[in-house]
């Protein structure tokens with residue numbers, strides 16, 4: 171039967187309708203013949219280049235269904251050309267711990283990875299994956315993994331970070347990433363010197379995105395790091411550390427952002443084609459009340 175017709179039939183069947191069928195039905199297609207297997211893989215992961223785990227988030231959260239998704243991942247990696255799977259899109263759902271290293275080992279061609287805001291993933295699991303991905307070019311990760319990326323991934327041209335960037339991480343970014351062209355750090359909490367340190371190491375940036383970044387004293391960075399449990403830059407950092415909740419909030423618990431060293435930053439960023447900033451203290455609806 172024609173491949174496209176077979177894929178269409180499987181799309182209309184129960185293959186991806188989790189919760190109403192047994193695992194035996196979902197794995198039946200792969201046992202029939204190779205043409206059925208390839209059609210089933212195209213239903214699970216339609217693009218040969220994008221390993222998109224997001225549509226399978228609910229299945230990954232259920233033990234019995236998780237095994238089926240992992241099985242299809244294994245088969246896709248084994249049966250598709252080794253050059254496929256250059257992009258990995260994570261769901262917000264946490265995967266089983268062993269799955270991270272498993273996925274990383276089998277995707278050596280990965281060039282792009284995007285960790286979504288709100289993803290429940292431990293930093294140690296990200297660190298376990300990074301050494302397998304020396305071909306990465308475009309990354310969206312927590313800033314706390316920047317040292318690992320700097321050690322193992324020398325081809326990165328786009329670095330999109332979230333979280334807190336103190337002097338150590340800033341120095342790591344400055345001293346590594348020789349091909350870096352686009353540095354995006356919106357909503358990051360920076361030490362007073364972090365941006366200046368990063369710009370000293372990267373004088374040929376094309377893009378710098380610092381919208382809604384806030385500066386704090388270096389001594390506060392570890393505290394923010396320690397409490398940074400989620401990957402949602404807006405709610406986890408800004409609202410948690412800088413803004414009291416409701417009228418009864420204890421204001422002494424909350425931080426106030428420091429002033430930027432505008433002159434120094436503008437001087438060091440003068441050659442950047444696209445320097446994105448917000449109005450900060452004076453003209454930004456998201457930041458002005460945090461100073």
Ligand SMILES: [Zn+2]
Nearest residue numbers: 382448454457
């Ligand atoms: Zn802002």
